[in-house]
Amino acid sequence: MSPTPGLSALDPHSASLAERTIVTLRKAVLAGVLVPGRLYSVYQVAEDLGISRSPVREALLRLAETGMVRFERNRGFRVVPPAxxxxxxxxxxxxxxxxxxxxxxxxxxxxxxxxxxxxxxxxxxxxxxxxxxxxxxxxxxxxxxxxxxxxxxxxxxxxxxxxxxxxxxxxxxxxxxxxxxxxxxxxxxxxxxxxxxxxxxxxxxxxxxxxxxxxxxxxxxxxxxxxxxxxxxxxxxxxxxxx
Amino acid sequence: MSPTPGLSALDPHSASLAERTIVTLRKAVLAGVLVPGRLYSVYQVAEDLGISRSPVREALLRLAETGMVRFERNRGFRVVPPAxxxxxxxxxxxxxxxxxxxxxxxxxxxxxxxxxxxxxxxxxxxxxxxxxxxxxxxxxxxxxxxxxxxxxxxxxxxxxxxxxxxxxxxxxxxxxxxxxxxxxxxxxxxxxxxxxxxxxxxxxxxxxxxxxxxxxxxxxxxxxxxxxxxxxxxxxxxxxxxx
DNA sequence: CCCTAACATGTAACATGCTACTCATGACCG
DNA sequence: CGGTCATGAGTAGCATGTTACATGTTAGGG
Known part of the structure; x- marks a missing residue:
């Protein structure tokens, strides 16, 4: 098949929604939109972002691994500033x-x-x-x-x-x-x-x-x-x- | 798709199900139950373990972060031996x-x-x-x-x-x-x-x-x-x- | 015979449903 | 008045439904 130069790709295939949500949430934290200490819920964040809970939860779990966020079972999650x-x-x-x-x-x-x-x-x-x-x-x-x-x-x-x-x-x-x-x-x-x-x-x-x-x-x-x-x-x- | 014999029973009864599934899957990989290179699906593994896809997916995502496993969108996932x-x-x-x-x-x-x-x-x-x-x-x-x-x-x-x-x-x-x-x-x-x-x-x-x-x-x-x-x-x- | 493209299959990713749990609130009792 | 316990709201965690897509297959045209 003959290649078509100049038509390589329409952006690097837009990353997954969860991936993009990580970026969004990080920015929100740094911008002070998500306040450290306060209790939030996946439910609420998903609604605010206009997406479902799954990718939000996935993103938050990732952030939790770095210690930026902590889940509290059946309660919600908090942004935790590093001790x-x-x-x-x-x-x-x-x-x-x-x-x-x-x-x-x-x-x-x-x-x-x-x-x-x-x-x-x-x-x-x-x-x-x-x-x-x-x-x-x-x-x-x-x-x-x-x-x-x-x-x-x-x-x-x-x-x-x-x-x-x-x-x-x-x-x-x-x-x-x-x-x-x-x-x-x-x-x-x-x-x-x-x-x-x-x-x-x-x-x-x-x-x-x-x-x-x-x-x-x-x-x-x-x-x-x-x-x-x-x-x-x-x-x-x-x-x-x-x- | 073919079943995966030897893959059953979630070990300890503590922590979250996703957490325990990580342990189970790690053991399965080390025991050679999950063979490197072969294509598996979350769906199938969940069924073999008798649980739903959510915790399995969560566990696999964790393992993917360490490089033990790689997801292929709309295809499945593989165990990847380290290069x-x-x-x-x-x-x-x-x-x-x-x-x-x-x-x-x-x-x-x-x-x-x-x-x-x-x-x-x-x-x-x-x-x-x-x-x-x-x-x-x-x-x-x-x-x-x-x-x-x-x-x-x-x-x-x-x-x-x-x-x-x-x-x-x-x-x-x-x-x-x-x-x-x-x-x-x-x-x-x-x-x-x-x-x-x-x-x-x-x-x-x-x-x-x-x-x-x-x-x-x-x-x-x-x-x-x-x-x-x-x-x-x-x-x-x-x-x-x-x- | 080769190439193309419609189709069938199976999946990750995402959306939504369900449940057992935590905790605040407030009535009730000692 | 202080402490216990029912209760109800709200949630993470788990289960299940849905969608878009990557790939193997095959039918059809050259």
Whole structure:
């Protein structure tokens, strides 16, 4: 059969409804439409979205696995902001995965990949200058994702993406109160520079520093929000310490 | 379609039905009741188990997330044995997570926890001596789980458990062909000894050695099964290398 | 004989029905 | 007045109905 160039596909076959619902619900949570702590029902959400309960339940189950949401049998479900301990767990794992990933990625990156990372960083930069925080967060996420992609470990990529999701609630709208976008931006710069210079060790240690400062910051916030008097460093060192 | 003999009876009577179905299906896969490659349907499995499609679908979706199973829209689902690349991915992640976890666990373990680990090892030992491979595998899994438990990172524990599951297919019934239970057992001994001696560095490096030898072994097997001529070390180093 | 397309079959994905449970409320009793 | 218990509303979890689609089969045209 003769191929028909230019007629490849009408969009990547629209994902399943459940899949799209995950995205929708994530946005709703981040936008504050779904308030942490309040009790919701699958019933109600399905009606609001104009779809049936099945895909909604499926989406929520997925989000429940990341810890973003918790089901209460015969009661409903809640959006749960991550507790301090969760933050520490998450960043401990991210440190373990992303630091070696960046080291390997730096060693094996192609010219195209270097250019792609640079473009991501410049997108972050632009978003920072125009003060577009949602876009900034988006590009931040994708920069991290790209590095893991280059490393070639798709599973690790999915794990890290899920972990990031779970922490979004702890950071999102309060980023600017503690740290300007500029500060977060320059936190990433050494990673990108070391990556481009093919200095794997420098890239790895830059990533380590970046994740540690970000993690500790979010941990402090979570402790404050919880009204806990516990010490940040003791929790951090216990779970994410690297002696 | 043909029935699936040997697939019946939901084991424990607790938790949700979907949860129990996950366990049942995992066992069915490991026992070879659900054959890799063959096309099954939710409909059929539900009937064999004497329950409805909902919990079965939910369970399969969970297993699909770990990569143990793959859905094909409007076709059915398959059990997929891990490809060589998957094995390398999985062990790369396990190395990243378990090595630091053991290091921290060793530093912070209580006397009770030391005793518990010792008991696990002795259980492995007993299973090895009596040649009970399923029990051996079980205790092996639980020894690793216990170490992560002691580290206190529940998320990491779940991640590693899922990864282990995904590789079970690659190892399971063929352990003895390449390696005796005794060999696997003594592979664990230095970890336990270092743990008891509170020598964190030794425990970490023993774990690293253990995971590397096991991972490489399973990788070789997967390559052979795939009829691939690719080099074990090039794949391994690319994904799990630690320069 | 090859190619095409209508058709039949079987399925995941989605929609809807049903049930046992949780919990708030308030009447009733000590 | 405080505590117990019926009761009713509302839900997750499970069961079942429905739909759109991917694929194997086969009839029909060249």
């Amino acid at each position: 301090p301990h969760d933050i520490a767990e998450i960043f401990s794992i991210r440190l373990a995965l992303e630091v070696p990933a960046v080291r390997r990625a730096t060693l094996h990156a192609s010219a195209d990949e270097r250019a792609a990372l640079r473009r991501r960083y410049e997108a972050m930069e632009a978003a920072a200058h125009s003060g577009d925080e949602p876009a900034f967060e988006e590009h931040d996420q994708e920069l991290h994702a790209l590095l893991i992609d280059i490393d070639g470990n798709a599973r690790a990529g999915r794990i890290v993406a899920n972990l990031r999701d779970a922490t979004r609630l702890a950071g999102a709208s309060t980023v600017e109160s503690d740290r300007s976008l500029q500060e977060v931006l320059i936190d990433h710069l050494p990673i990108v520079e070391a990556f481009e210079a093919a200095d794997a060790e420098a890239a790895a240690s830059s990533m380590e520093r970046h994740l540690e400062t970000t993690g500790r910051l979010l941990l402090r916030r979570a402790l404050r929000r919880h009204g806990s008097t516990e010490d940040e460093s003791s929790i951090w060192d216990r779970l994410a310490g690297r002696p | 060589p690349h998957d094995i390398a991915e999985i062990f790369s992640i396990r190395l990243a997570l378990e090595v630091p976890a053991v290091r921290r666990a060793t530093l912070h373990a209580s006397a009770d926890e030391r005793a518990a680990l010792r008991r696990r090892y002795e259980a492995m030992e007993a299973a090895a001596h009596s040649g009970d491979e399923p029990a051996f595998e079980e205790h092996d899994q639980e020894l690793h789980a216990l170490l992560i438990d002691i580290d206190g990172n529940a998320r990491a524990g779940r991640i590693v458990a899922n990864l282990r599951d995904a590789t079970r297919l690659a190892g399971a019934s063929t352990v003895e062909s390449d390696r005796s239970l005794q060999e696997v057992l003594i592979d664990h001994l230095p970890i336990v000894e270092a743990f008891e001696a509170a020598d964190a560095e030794a425990a970490a490096s023993s774990m690293e050695r253990h995971l590397e030898t096991t991972g490489r072994l399973l990788l070789r097997r997967a390559l052979r099964r795939h009829g691939s001529t690719e080099d074990e070390s090039s794949i391994w180093d690319r994904l799990a290398g630690r320069p």
